[in-house]
Amino acid sequence: MPLEPDILLNNRYRILDQLGSGGMGAVYRAHDENLDVEVAVKENFFVSEESARQFQREAHLLFELRHPGLPRVIDHFVDEDQGQYLVMDFIKGEDANQVLERHGGPLDEKLVLGWGMQILEALKYLHSRQPPVIHRDIKPSNIKVTSSGRAMLVDFGLAKEYDPTKSTTVGAKAYTPGFAPPEQYGQGRTDPRTDVYSFGATLYNLLTDKIPEDGLRRAMGQAR
Structure with a gap:
């Protein structure tokens, strides 16, 4: 309630x-x-x-x-x-997806790459920790842009510490089609590369205003 x-x-x-x-x-x-x-x-x-x-x-x-x-x-x-x-x-501002929708088309390359560099700094920090922390749900709606133009990575509901000996648990399974890599669809192990894939898909979406091809379809050679 x-x-x-x-x-x-x-x-x-x-x-x-x-x-x-x-x-x-x-x-x-x-x-x-x-x-x-x-x-x-x-x-x-x-x-x-x-x-x-x-x-x-x-x-x-x-x-x-x-x-x-x-x-x-x-x-x-x-x-x-x-x-x-x-x-x-409380992070005031719009998320990147809201900015994209309000703009009504692909965003400026310089703007997107500026946000991207800031998100990469946050990812470098997460992935450099011992053990590394993996976000596992990077997408435009999880990037908040403050009034000063700072891009921040939010919503760590799927985050986990990386353990190379364990696969993803059932309770932690979730993904966003188009932004998730193939390993998030099954029992594959997620690692820092999972975030790199989703980060690339996020940049693609913001620069083209198109949802990337589903990761599992790409892996199966069924991409359109």
Whole structure:
């Protein structure tokens, strides 16, 4: 059930409005009563034990990350009746997909490559950690552009630490057709190259205003 405006979570975060929702949760804009700043509150419904574990892993993984191209995690808490929550920096601005739709056609090459360099800096930071952190869902709607023009990588719902001995778990399987590489469709192992593929597909989309050919079809030689 969606949280109503003005509800106070954890005696600290006052809900302002809902930013988005899906089958496993929702994201809200809220006011941090302690620090007097706006924050993003990501809610995870207790859909399954696996989804709860995955969300908690995301919280612990993100809490350690500090980079100007990534939002900071501020807090993580559980409400036994509603679900668990991740509190992050609220990044004002449009996502790259919204910019593309508003523009009504391919974006300027210089603009896109500028964003791309900033996202690559964030990816370099993630992939250089020990163990490497893989985002696994890079696409235009997960790149937020601030009012100052800074491109930031958001939504780490599928992120994981890279373990070369393990394949992708069932609970963590998800992908966006056109932006996901073939290994995300089955039991293949994802690694930093997964993000590189999705990053390239994202640039293609922003520069052409076309969705890239599905990765699995390409791998099977069925690309149009």
